[in-house]
């Protein structure tokens with residue numbers, strides 16, 4: 307792999323011309339706000355490295371947008387990505403990678419740069435790092451948005467990494483929000499049900515591959531460390547966390563260790579991936595607390611953060627992986643001829659999924675829709691799953707909506723699935739109903755009717771051949787290329 311840790315990754319990203327350094331921003335609303343501005347309104351989406359943050363020493367840096375383009379996601383996962391690539395090319399490259407690697411467990415090393423500074427007891431203050439305040443109506447500063455929370459199953463011993471938002475309560479107290487069904491929630495539950503506290507380690511700055519694998523649907527019982535090792539082709543180096551004994555990345559920037567306790571504190575509100583202050587609106591919700599017992603960090607540490615909201619900075623890579631997993635799970639379920647899968651930005655990666663396929667038999671499209679809507683990778687907080695023919699680019703919203711408008715008959719082609727895997731992040735939950743609950747999913751067959759698809763009106767756009775001729779002859783004049 308081309309790089310070993312976040313610092314070496316930044317060198318590679320700078321070489322790609324995809325790093326923008328920003329000095330003098332405020333941790334309070336500015337870093338996250340600037341990220342939103344760039345990802346919603348700018349034509350380029352570089353990784354943003356903030357330094358000289360107001361009130362903090364130079365060198366205490368914050369990175370946003372680490373995996374915000376296919377190119378950077380490709381670097382991070384070691385993908386074989388052509389120079390000119392479509393969104394679905396990236397999904398294909400991720401699938402190739404997933405099919406060609408074996409998970410590799412981490413290795414313990416004697417020491418790593420993360421131990422350059424260690425604080426315990428009264429010396430702990432998590433606000434010594436420039437923890438961002440993200441959205442105007444958030445309930446606090448959030449130290450965990452691009453992190454990996456590390457926990458161990460108390461029965462089977464396997465180690466999980468997951469990204470679950472973490473709010474700062476005070477200098478050594480955090481509160482965290484993990485949805486039911488997530489592995490961090492299952493682990494936490496097991497300790498709490500036995501009357502025990504749950505040891506946690508939180509890596510706050512690291513190789514973005516560890517973030518990517520922490521937001522990935524890795525199967526129950528398999529460690530995200532092993533997946534990260536698989537992508538890298540070599541094991542992730544870890545050390546034993548001095549407080550918990552959990553494996554923590556040796557080359558991490560910042561590692562926080564402590565105990566999650568069942569005592570709850572009000573957490574949130576927090577602006578979320580779906581573009582809303584979603585779980586219970588602007589009302590904070592009781593969530594378990596983490597008592598921080600140890601903080602380690604490198605000199606001049608770098609935090610890894612993401613800005614959720616309507617314009618997000620991590621969806622290129624995150625949605626690529628999710629789409630690749632759904633495609634794999636469709637094939638595992640025996641659905642052939644899939645041409646592409648994309649989880650759309652407009653649905654925050656969850657609420658709108660599109661599958662394209664070449665229809666081979668009656669019911670083929672419906673099978674694909676139902677599997678994509680319910681498989682592990684695609685099942686969480688779905689709202690719409692659309693299946694389109696092979697001539698439609700599933701990542702092109704304009705094409706997808708055109709297919710829905712012209713190839714579906716709502717009366718025949720939309721089915722509604724009830725009592726599916728919902729979430730308390732659903733903005734459609736009625737006020738006060740903050741419990742994670744069910745939701746319904748519309749599956750839309752926007753493919754040409756199978757029975758008479760041969761007689762379907764021909765598409766009236768230029769053919770690929772005519773297009774190539776036009777671009778060759780007139781492209782410079784009308785397209786500038």
Ligand SMILES: Cc1cc2nc3c(=O)[nH]c(=O)nc-3n(C[C@H](O)[C@H](O)[C@H](O)COP(=O)(O)O)c2cc1C
Nearest residue numbers: 468469470471483484485488489490520521522523
């Ligand atoms: C930026 C970001 C923030 C996330 N925050 C949360 C969160 O606060 N709570 C949660 O349950 N899941 C959250 N997720 C989703 C989980 O990280 C994701 O489902 C992951 O696969 C869970 O890992 P697990 O299967 O090991 O539990 C977030 C995802 C992203 C990309």
Ligand SMILES: [Mn+2]
Nearest residue numbers: 466467489524
């Ligand atoms: Mn997991």
